[in-house]
Amino acid sequence: MKELVLTGANHVDLLDKNQPKLTDGEALVKIAYGGICGSDVHIMCGQHPTAKPPFIMGHEACGVIDSIAAGTETDLQIGDIVALHPVRQCYVCDACHNGLENLCDEIKICGAGIDGFYMQYKAVPIQRLVKFTQCKDLKLCALAEPLTVAVHCFRATSMKPGDSVFIAGAGTIGIILAIMARFYGSRKVVLVEVNSDRIEIAKKFGFDVLDGADPNVVETAIASNNGEFFEHTFEVSGHQSGFDNCLKLTKKNGYMIQVGMPPHGFEIDIDQLIYKELTMKGVRHHRIDDMVMAVKIIDSGLLNDQLINIISDVYKKEDSQEAFKTAINDKTKLKVLIDFS
Ligand SMILES: [Zn+2]
Ligand SMILES: [Zn+2]
Known part of the structure; x- marks a missing residue:
């Protein structure tokens, strides 16, 4: 498979990598689209305090479940369209015990502190996947994470x-x-x-x-x-x-x-x-329950005719350098997506 690696300041390369092996409780997600966020632009330009090359960016993505680790108990099935939640938590700190994983003492964010979603296949703990039941438009599904930010803000x-x-x-x-x-x-x-x-x-x-x-x-x-x-x-x-x-x-x-x-x-x-x-x-990051609501909103279709206009451009993974150039320099564009298929 290919993964998009930040190899130097303002430079990404599409490199070959073995497909990840699943561990217990994980699903392998075939990434469809990854969105470029303002924070990815900061990382790309070398302005992020911790995310330094070589690094894999991307905290906004959707995809399709390709396989599930044997013995994993889940309602998710191969072929399900899912949004990926980027927060990784410790499960044992006070915030985690209170269901506030966005405030976890040991929080890690995919695409910021740890490698993100800009790759063709990503192994993801099934608890960090949210399934779409209605929406089949993968570009709209790729907006689940920014919509999750908005849900979290409104809940505040x-x-x-x-x-x-x-x-x-x-x-x-x-x-x-x-x-x-x-x-x-x-x-x-x-x-x-x-x-x-x-x-x-x-x-x-x-x-x-x-x-x-x-x-x-x-x-x-x-x-x-x-x-x-x-x-x-x-x-x-x-x-x-x-x-x-x-x-x-x-x-x-x-x-x-x-x-x-x-x-x-x-x-x-x-x-x-x-x-x-x-x-x-x-507000800091967001929680899985925020993403569950964002996915429900997209599934409802009520806002999709407006949300689709958030997407300005879609680039093939081979043209990711151009995609970033657009996201960084062209303020006539809102959301730029990268197609990882
Ligand atoms: Zn973001
Ligand atoms: Zn914690």
């Missing part, structure tokens, strides 16, 4: 029908969050973005998108929400300006969810938090 809120939502950052996750918010019944969803290409993309999904360069962006956002602050804000950009905007725009007693990873932390106007009695919550 106390979202109620009609609540308005402000999102800083209109990349893949920002737009999926906006789609989810609309699905939830938000009366208003507003995004802010600094990149003009991304602004145009988000507008095509039917959202109000404000220009982050506008010095009056806070006032404009409030005006667009009928003069009101927002019950929920999501900071996805990882930039100080996005953080400041969310903090200012969250309504009294509202929720601010920190999704983006700032490279050097944030300065915080603590008065905003105190005087408005805000609840600020961070």
